[in-house]
Amino acid sequence: MNDIEIIQPLVRGNIRELSPYSTARDEYQGELGVFLDANESPYDNGWNRYPDPHQKLLKDKISQIKGIQSQNLFLGNGSDEAIDLMFRIFCTPGKDNAVSIDPSYGMYQVAAATNDIEFRKVALGNDFSLPQEQLLQHCDQNTKLMFICSPNNPSGNAFSQEEILEVADKFKGILVVDEAYIDFSEKGSMISSIASHPRIVVLQTLSKAWGLAGLRIGLAIAHPYIISLMSMVKYPYNLSCAVQKIALEALENGIEDKVECIKREREAMAQKLKSIACVEEIYPSDANFLLVKTRDADSIYNYLIDKGIIVRNRNKVKLCGNCLRISIGLPEENQQLISYLNQYE
Numbered sequence: 603m604n605d606i607e608i609i610q611p612l613v614r615g616n617i618r619e620l621s622p623y624s625t626a627r628d629e630y631q632g633e634l635g636v637f638l639d640a641n642e643s644p645y646d647n648g649w650n651r652y653p654d655p656h657q658k659l660l661k662d663k664i665s666q667i668k669g670i671q672s673q674n675l676f677l678g679n680g681s682d683e684a685i686d687l688m689f690r691i692f693c694t695p696g697k698d699n700a701v702s703i704d705p706s707y708g709m710y711q712v713a714a715a716t717n718d719i720e721f722r723k724v725a726l727g728n729d730f731s732l733p734q735e736q737l738l739q740h741c742d743q744n745t746k747l748m749f750i751c752s753p754n755n756p757s758g759n760a761f762s763q764e765e766i767l768e769v770a771d772k773f774k775g776i777l778v779v780d781e782a783y784i785d786f787s788e789k790g791s792m793i794s795s796i797a798s799h800p801r802i803v804v805l806q807t808l809s810k811a812w813g814l815a816g817l818r819i820g821l822a823i824a825h826p827y828i829i830s831l832m833s834m835v836k837y838p839y840n841l842s843c844a845v846q847k848i849a850l851e852a853l854e855n856g857i858e859d860k861v862e863c864i865k866r867e868r869e870a871m872a873q874k875l876k877s878i879a880c881v882e883e884i885y886p887s888d889a890n891f892l893l894v895k896t897r898d899a900d901s902i903y904n905y906l907i908d909k910g911i912i913v914r915n916r917n918k919v920k921l922c923g924n925c926l927r928i929s930i931g932l933p934e935e936n937q938q939l940i941s942y943l944n945q946y947e
């Protein structure tokens with residue numbers, strides 16, 4: 603079986619037969635000319651033309667940064683768009699299901715619910731380890747998607763490529779590996795596995811290490827056939843001219859220095875938190891945040907709010923009782939947090 607024959611049976615019938623909306627400018631690729639094809643305003647104010655629906659320049663730039671081919675890359679309105687597209691492309695509402703590690707990113711479950719897809723949560727091990735056997739045991743004929751977030755939000759740990767591949771090799775559906783925090787991790791990206799594993803979809807984002815959360819740009823890296831399906835189902839103009847232009851400029855500046863600073867701050871913060879009375883445990887992190895077990899998360903959360911510091915209270919989340927998730931900020935912001943926690947009684 604070739605790769606497309608492996609993927610195709612997982613695609614919803616109506617999507618397999620879809621012919622995409624052809625935009626006015628799909629037929630003419632030139633830059634110059636008199637454009638009377640798209641009912642745009644002819645008065646040039648910088649924004650009167652529709653954006654490039656294929657995002658060619660931005661895709662070329664990001665592909666170069668990631669060391670991939672642009673045919674392996676999809677760009678969406680945040681990772682959220684890519685997550686939603688996974689359900690719309692692969693899952694039949696009311697019939698199919700998706701499996702995910704738990705706790706993890708809340709958006710998978712929201713997207714499952716809005717698409718009327720059963721969502722099966724599989725608890726991580728007590729040390730937040732990957733429950734390989736249980737994940738596979740929760741799959742059946744109708745399991746089209748599996749979500750593994752690595753580094754995982756909110757636990758902060760990354761799984762090894764080997765253990766993710768062991769699950770990928772046994773799972774018959776589409777394995778979505780969410781690598782939103784991969785730039786902060788020592789564990790390598792699964793991008794290197796997509797050539798040998800046509801059913802793996804890697805999600806990344808410009809929202810975290812790249813500092814572009816306000817622009818809303820999410821990446822999916824996968825087999826060209828999956829990318830072509832995503833491009834077909836997305837809104838034609840999902841990234842505006844402004845977003846494409848600003849992102850291209852922002853990507854000229856590397857992020858290594860900032861990532862190194864955040865990683866250094868993360869380790870420094872972990873050290874300082876250790877000696878604070880109300881802190882019980884700091885979990886190892888491959889991300890730009892720390893999950894911290896405290897004596898009383900609700901009360902410390904409210905105390906910090908009073909001081910004008912907002913952290914994420916994960917007290918109600920599975921395996922995260924009394925835990926706060928704390929993003930790594932600027933050194934002076936981190937110091938403020940430490941000072942207030944030291945004053946907490």
Ligand SMILES: *Cc1c(COP(=O)(O)O)cnc(C)c1O
Nearest residue numbers: 680681682707755782807809820
């Ligand atoms: C922050 C985050 C994202 C990023 O979402 P965007 O829509 O791209 O901003 C994706 N996945 C996880 C697990 C995250 O924590």
